[in-house]
Amino acid sequence: MPDPLQPVLGGDAPFDATADEIxxxxxxxxxxxxNTLAGLCVLGLRLDRDPPDLTGVDVxxxxxxxxxxAGPEVESDLILRGAHVVPPFDGRPYPTHPALLYTPEDLSAGFTEHGFAGMFDTVVYEHFVAHGGAVPDIREALAQRLHDAGIDNALGKALNEWAAVQGPGGAIGIMGGHAAARGSEPYRMVAALTRRLAAAxxxxxxxxxxxxxxxxxLGAYFASFDEAELATAIDRLAVAPHFMDHEPYTAAALSVRAAHPLPPLDVAGRLRHGGLALPTWLYGHEPANLFAGQIGKYFSNAVREDSILRLARGGIVFAPGWAGTVQEIFQAATKTFYATDGPSGAYVFLGVEHWSRLPVADLLGPLLARSPHGDLSGLIVVTDSLDEAVDALSG
Known part of the structure; x- marks a missing residue:
């Protein structure tokens, strides 16, 4: 089966990641x-609206x-003629098989009318918690797995559109602490860096x-704006600096988006203006990130983490962070050490003081030096300089 992430990892483009799926x-x-659908997968379509005539079609x-x-008689007929039907699960607030990635508008739907508790993202999270969280019952587990399979397919399509426009160059992953307050130095530094990278x-x-x-x-969202406009936006966000203040935090993000609207964009354009975010409802207590251009939100954190690292072959920026960030560093290092997903870009540790107090780079160097693919310790860059970071990630 084709790898839906292959376009960004350097495979042929254009690339149809879902040739056998409709x-x-x-x-x-x-x-x-x-007159044939034989051997194909039809995913998440509303065939009860203007129902197609399937009676003479090879299924x-x-x-x-x-x-x-359109009805149980249609389902019975399809099964009798050799089709397999996995119906949508009733009673779920999320689509069983999403055909597209989410957008900020999707996740924040309902906020204006009902506040944080009534927005789509929160409603799905509350359902997730109420049905066992990370250990759901079998019915809920099946529904979640189908949802995440849909996100996988949608991700493949989105990356294909990006690769068709921008080519198959490696994406750049950004890791770091979730607790960095809006307006803080690490927050501003990362936003300034990604604005430059996205603009390139x-x-x-x-x-x-x-x-x-x-x-x-946020920095990627402002790829077509100037530095002063980005700084103004961060100042505006900083009135609600901490994500646990859900209501004002979300309202501030929507306010900044309204003050700096983007023109209508296709999928590739949205990815350039905002980038790609792959969050999880496992951490659904954290408000939705409303500046990503496309959002592949998963129930499975394991699938989501692996996808981020598989994609980030153009390099990874590690901004100041603690346990979670350190875990990600060595997960990424394992892939780089064995070249699991192909060659790797630079490891940029942003913030000399922080990474001096938490000297993981000192351990990483000897590890990467012993890679079976040669001495890779030269990938490590520890810096406070945005220019140096951009240069390392542009190599």
Missing amino acids: ETRAELDVHLAK RDTMFVGCHL DRLIVTGGGPGVMEAAN
């Missing part, structure tokens, strides 16, 4: 004109996953949380 009605109509070994069908057409990838992650997506 995610839109237009794509379905193309196949219906050939042997076709999978209908998360599709709304580098794809910014984060874990989609607050703190350093929000700063990174």
